[in-house]
Amino acid sequence: MIQTEHLSKRYGKLQALTDLNLNIDKGKVFGFIGPNGAGKSTTMLILSTLLTPSEGKAYVCGYDVVKEPKDVRQSLGYMPDFFGVYDNLKATEYLDFYAGAYNIPPAKRKSLIADLLELVNLSNKADAYVDSLSRGMKQRLGLARCLVHSPDVLILDEPASGLDPRARIEMREILKQLRRMNKTILISSHILPELAELCDEIGVIEKGKLIACGAVDDVSIRSRGISMMEVRTVFGAEKAERILRESRFVRQLDDKNSHFRIQFMGTEENKAELLQQLIAAGVGVVHFGDSRENLEDVFLAITEGVGN
Numbered sequence: 001m002i003q004t005e006h007l008s009k010r011y012g013k014l015q016a017l018t019d020l021n022l023n024i025d026k027g028k029v030f031g032f033i034g035p036n037g038a039g040k041s042t043t044m045l046i047l048s049t050l051l052t053p054s055e056g057k058a059y060v061c062g063y064d065v066v067k068e069p070k071d072v073r074q075s076l077g078y079m080p081d082f083f084g085v086y087d088n089l090k091a092t093e094y095l096d097f098y099a100g101a102y103n104i105p106p107a108k109r110k111s112l113i114a115d116l117l118e119l120v121n122l123s124n125k126a127d128a129y130v131d132s133l134s135r136g137m138k139q140r141l142g143l144a145r146c147l148v149h150s151p152d153v154l155i156l157d158e159p160a161s162g163l164d165p166r167a168r169i170e171m172r173e174i175l176k177q178l179r180r181m182n183k184t185i186l187i188s189s190h191i192l193p194e195l196a197e198l199c200d201e202i203g204v205i206e207k208g209k210l211i212a213c214g215a216v217d218d219v220s221i222r223s224r225g226i227s228m229m230e231v232r233t234v235f236g237a238e239k240a241e242r243i244l245r246e247s248r249f250v251r252q253l254d255d256k257n258s259h260f261r262i263q264f265m266g267t268e269e270n271k272a273e274l275l276q277q278l279i280a281a282g283v284g285v286v287h288f289g290d291s292r293e294n295l296e297d298v299f300l301a302i303t304e305g306v307g308n
């Protein structure tokens with residue numbers, strides 16, 4: 001549904017994107033992770049036909065973004081990282097305006113807008129002026145806006161940025177709902193754990209280059225063999241700490257009352273080896289596995305030194 005081939009973009013002398021190859025299948029949620037200035041928005045603008053690539057090709061639903069921009073725009077909904085709302089419009093009027101822009105017949109708009117407001121949990125704000133909505137509500141309204149023409153593909157540039165934890169959770173629940181509706185979603189963030197639960201695959205981009213790409217669980221392994229792990233023990237914590245500290249597979253260790261968090265560098269076999277070593281030493285291991293919550297550390301480890 002989304003494909004790029006050797007996609008590159010230069011702004012004057014600045015190479016913002018270099019040789020990007022992406023292939024996102026129907027119904028998949030792809031998380032695009034990278035620090036500020038990595039090239040995420042540039043990629044999304046090209047896919048949304050708002051920016052022309054310097055080199056390479058990009059397709060959305062099989063349509064070429066340069067040669068068939070109208071078909072691309074019909075197929076996708078794009079939510080920029082920042083968008084304005086009009087002061088004197090109510091939420092329903094705002095969506096009605098965009099539905100009109102997509103030539104949706106007036107007779108169909110009322111029920112469509114009611115459905116969209118329900119989807120984004122804003123039914124009770126239908127008659128509220130958009131500039132009176134909280135930031136989280138505005139973001140959700142922005143999401144409804146890019147769904148008015150029922151696109152198969154969604155391109156969402158940092159939809160949760162600037163939101164408080166509750167608003168982030170609400171946004172995530174709506175995105176899960178969109179995934180259940182079989183939308184293909186490209187979503188960016190500079191916060192990896194935020195996307196881990198939502199995405200089927202992630203791509204890590206740094207200084208315009210894709211440096212790791214794949215299923216959330218194996219991106220770290222495929223890239224540099226780094227993963228974050230948790231080890232919990234009920235007895236023998238001191239022995240465990242010594243073994244973990246001395247292990248050639250452990251790069252970093254945090255210890256909180258028999259609960260160890262380690263940066264592991266090695267293969268799945270190496271993990272089994274380490275677990276056997278702990279058990280053979282008489283450590284009471286009750287948990288030994290990958291940590292999802294600390295994926296940010298993996299991201300930092302993967303991107304460490306890249307591009308320098």
Ligand SMILES: Nc1ncnc2c1ncn2[C@@H]1O[C@H](COP(=O)(O)OP(=O)(O)OP(=O)(O)O)[C@@H](O)[C@H]1O
Pocket residue numbers: 011014016034035036037038039040041042043081190
């Ligand atoms: N219109 C422009 N003219 C010149 N340089 C630009 C322009 N837009 C972006 N850049 C530069 O291109 C690089 C990539 O920017 P881009 O906005 O794509 O990154 P990003 O990953 O989306 O970052 P952020 O999270 O800050 O939005 C940055 O160095 C940025 O300063």
